[in-house]
Amino acid sequence: MASTLRIARESYRIKGVSTDDVLRYLGYHGQSFDGQLARRIDAAVVRCLTLAKPRGTLAAFYVHRHDEKAIELEGCTLCLIGHDICAHLDTASEVVLFAVTLGADIDRELRRLSLTDPLGQVVFDAASTALVERAADAANAHVRAYAAQKGAFTSWRFSPGYGDLPLFTQRDLLAALDATRQLGITLTPSDLMVPTKSVTAIVGVHPTPQPGLESSCSICSLYDFCTIRQTGRTCRG
């Protein structure tokens, strides 16, 4: 049976990232911070939004075989190995894969700052991590809308390296998405992605609501990108 979600490449309009998110990636947990750091964060976010080209690629695959140790998908060679991913996708009939990236200009800026402004590099790195997570939110909102249109529900996004899902899963995941051709994402010999500000994710499509589903749209990280609300419905059914 053919799946219906296949987006070779899409761009995301992201208006900003929250200072709280940047502070979290800088390792702040409620400590006070001065005006100078706040100004540096604001400048880094503006620079990041100027240089980034947030883009993503998505594809859905039906589950071919699923036991407690491995999941095979129809129409691709990706095999998801590990107890954690198998438990996470326990009731999924379909799995959506996606990859997002901010592009190579962000890495070039990080290299430039490493030579000229090491503190600026740290702040810019945190800002760009926050931004690529927003790009992942945008792709995730697309997956949520796809599931809602089928009367189904998504699980939270899982990535290679979480739990016991091996990092080498990246290789077949990127191949299943044709992400090198579509987005320019490649892997180092140790399976780290280049551009560095790239994220891959695996999202299950399930017949019943999944743990972690927001109780209200007002607290949803996908809110800015959600198309479900425009239809007068929510992803909660």
Ligand code: SF4
């Ligand atoms: S904003 Fe509401 S309807 Fe949209 S994805 Fe979030 S919780 Fe679901």
